[in-house]
């Protein structure tokens with residue numbers, strides 16, 4: 508049986524290991540040694556994603572989570588507060604995605620110590636998921652045989668099953684005007700900030716429709732109060748669950764940049780739009796959904812089928828032919844300093860995971 512005390516201890520231990528994206532070595536060492544002590548065979552691909560196998564019956568099922576966190580995520584002090592785990596308010600909690608990792612570890616421990624067989628399992632812990640699904644993009648898929656998987660990385664309770672997620676395109680623009688003294692010869696200058704602001708004011712932003720959003724999250728530029736700003740930088744993104752709408756937003760973005768560029772012929776505007784992941788829509792009748800549904804029924808929960816505005820490693824896994832479904836991990840308010848983990852729901856996640864491992 509999944510054990511709440513052991514699960515919470517594991518989760519707190521993992522949260523206390525700093526692992527912002529790109530600095531996952533300590534988390535890697537910890538989870539690898541835990542998987543080994545559970546009897547799994549642990550290996551790494553060339554990106555140092557963790558791939559561990561547990562022998563068992565049938566076609567393997569992949570259980571996945573990521574081992575990095577966003578910032579501020581250093582020196583996190585997790586505390587239990589009336590059935591809820593939170594940070595001291597100065598950092599994230601890191602429940603995203605350490606609750607997912609803890610759920611898989613507890614699910615494995617509970618399944619292995621109970622009598623009887625289990626399914627063949629492949630555990631995949633990716634690095635650098637935050638900010639572009641980098642680990643998943645670099646994952647050596649020749650080391651993964653599973654065609655179905657569960658990605659423990661969703662907000663909300665474990666019966667929240669995410670069947671659809673958007674594509675994301677990242678937008679960066681470097682704008683170069685011309686510097687000049689603001690008091691002596693302002694007419695010689697071209698303000699890159701003014702151009703950036705002009706672009707910003709014309710772009711379609713916010714919620715564009717029910718399945719499409721766009722945002723410029725950062726605008727920087729200029730050097731000093733008395734210099735016409737020569738450089739400006741825009742950093743943003745847009746997403747849609749429809750690839751046609753995504754292409755439409757891209758056309759509109761490019762149109763705005765071209766229009767503004769034509770009004771400032773002496774400025775230089777370098778626009779870069781790159782796709783970071785592809786949308787997916789999973790059929791609710793696929794095997795992976797049935798496997799999750801069965802495990803949920805065994806612990807008395809009804810599946811809640813949903814769509815999301817966020818991407819996860821599942822976007823990459825599905826693109827690579829693994830029917831991987833994200834589920835909730837009992838965590839709320841990802842990427843904020845008020846992020847919380849609801850202990851009862853994390854436990855339900857581990858119970859569900861245990862049932863999945865035990866098999867039908």
Ligand SMILES: [Zn+2]
Pocket residue numbers: 573603604636660
């Ligand atoms: Zn996550």
